[in-house]
Amino acid sequence: MTTTTASESVSASLESASIKSWKAPIAYAIFSLIAIVLFVVNGRDGVSRFRLSNDADVIQLAPIDNPTRLTCVLLVVLLVAITAYAAWLSSRAKRAPLWLTILFALAFMWAFLTWAAAGETIPITGLLLGTVALSAPLIFGSLGGVISERVGVVNVAIEGQLLAGAFLSAFVASVTGNPWVGLVAAMVAGVLVSFLLAAFSIKYIVDQVIVGVVLNVLVAGLTSFLYSTVLTSNTPLFNSPPRFPRISIPFLSEIPILGPVLFRQTIIIYCMYIAVFVVWWALFRTKWGLRLRAVGEHPQAADTVGIKVNATRFWNVALAGAIAGFGGAYFTLGSVGGFTKEMTAGAGFIALAAVIFGRWDPIRATLAALLFGFATNLQNVLGAIGSGVPSEFLLMLPYVVTIFAVAGLVGYVRGPAASGKPYIKA
């Protein structure tokens, strides 16, 4: 009797000790401080106009005019209030809920946009439209990363899969003149990179991170070499792929704000919506997903009940490569056109960060990828209207936010237990 009460009190004290975390309020406080310094002390005068509709839209929304200084002050007060509330929650040993973080982020973003756009107009639809487009390769890459890591193979080679997809889709689509064939080629390229990753990490039991890093270098070198020797030798024949046109979905594309952002995109983006949902549903609602996660969490247990661990890993890593390669096609068939050297420019690493940031969950990883896309496009839009902020700091913003989020809000993340560990059957 006495032992149970003693252990109960110990566990209770452990619980309260472990839950009392000051990370979130500290992170909020730092951002509030930045907000006070930038938006109030360095406040700007004028009117910031947010345009919500394009001229061609059926339903026209009136633009929102924010008096810059007043809006900034009000929002900063809100930020400080949220910080205080989070601190109060922490002192009562409660965690700050997710909606609080989202509210904080939205308020900060609104204040920032208002401050940056003093006396100018920001096209909100354009900002979001570009966000979805720029996030596409990141989302495909992070979906590939999620599948691969959930099955127990660390996928640092996302960058290589994207780049291989971009290269082969450009080449095949140019030669055949058909972007659909190019799309298939992109998936094949991603699968080929995955085969190497799987063969070396599963059959030859090389450290998976090492294989991933080296594959990135290999694909970058190989595509650059073939670009210089083959693609540039006859650019019209080998490196001018047809691009997918934008398709407006009837009715849906006329919804204010959301319509132009989500439903006036290329086929690759529509595939992305489906892919995110299917991967999430399959991972958590199907037999395939259960087996996949079992292999990634506890391969011995999975083997005991008759799941072929290494075969499951091999084919799911291949699938992950196909998805990531598909994302690579966005660079050539969806946006830029021709292939150029190292055109993915680190997108694979950002996708990897999104995987970890999103805690190996397809939906959360997608949201993280959208955050990166948003920040990149924000820099484009603000650069175009010429705000007072040096563009380098805008470009830096998503990375700083990620550091804060990872250090402050996510903290100790736990990946799939057997990720990165080869399974050797005794």
Place this chain on the structure above:
Amino acid sequence: MSETTATTAPSANEPKLAPEPEGRSRSNQVFSDIVNGSFVISILAVLFALVIGAILIAVTNEDVQAASGYFFAAPGDTFGAIWNAVSGAYGALFQGSIYNFRRDGFLDGIKPLTETLTFATPLIAAALGIGIAFRVGLFNIGGRGQMLIAAACAGWVGFSFQLPWGVHLIVALVAGIAGGALWGGLVGFLKARTGAHEVILTIMLNYVAFYLISWMLRTPGLLQKPGSVNPKSPAMFETATLPEILGPRYNLHLGFLLVIAATFFAWWLLNRSSLGFQFRAVGENPNAARVAGINVKNTYVYAMLISGGLVGLAGVMQVLGTVTTGFSAGIDAGIGFDAITVALLGRSKPWGIFAAGILFGAFKAGGFAMQAAEGIPVDIVTVVQSMIVLFIAAPPLIRAVFFLPKQGARRRLLPNVSKEVAAK
């Protein structure tokens, strides 16, 4: 310890395996030692990677493509073209990296070798840093950021202060290494305090450092050259640059000697110091290390400080040795990422990294010569390098390709224990 095993072993089944014809087993032992040794595997891996590189060169060569169009009419033409393409490429690679026979005299002919060492210098320094992080179980992809911050710190000291000869160089070196160490240590600190994943942190800090330095380089009064509109810093003062150790004829600078010292330091740190023992213990198994009383979190901070400092040394060498006329945001020249492959090839051991760095330095020096002489894109070097690392990491593959016996196939028959018994 070995005594006890030696005495207890004979009671087990072991000795049954030992009696084999004396001569055959010994020669087999020697043979399998050589064949299974990592040195032979490394040589074969390099060879295999070069063969694949040769195939790529041959396939993309226009003469070969033309000759293969009538392959069955005159197969000799195709083979001749392949030989010309491949031998030309690798000949240029050799002449660009080790000894140039076309130059008169030994002193000019040997210049490529000094170029190789010059290219290897920052590579080795950065790879030592990344290798030390590997040994602690940390994956430092942040070489680029750490190099940039270090280069900016050292460069700033180098162009803005007038200090006497010797003192200036030391101050600049210390400033750069401290900058890199702090940028790396920040990762260790955040990981230790908050548990944030070091891969994300280093990737993110690479971008932060790049944009920070880009901004400073185009802002007058910070790092930009006065009176210039280019995003570039002023030239270093003569007193701050690393002196050329073989005279003005060669580019090899004092940094190479510093790198030898750094390699020795890393070897001593990892293999002879108690901190290095903690590093390796945490790298092998952080839970066991924690139970043994090692402060794992502090170990992460120290490891990243030292790792960042060594990578920073590479940044300092770039700015005070390689490009002394002022730096731009591309001063890191991709060394931060190349260093990862060098550290992997050197298996995270200091002298292994030293050798791997010189090999990659040779590829870099020779690659540019090959591009200039034969018109083969320098990227082929990247392909060969990455394949070398892949193959070295997978000895079973190399054994299969070259039909070598499997590792341990012979060893298991001849355990050490039985040999000691036989000696008695």
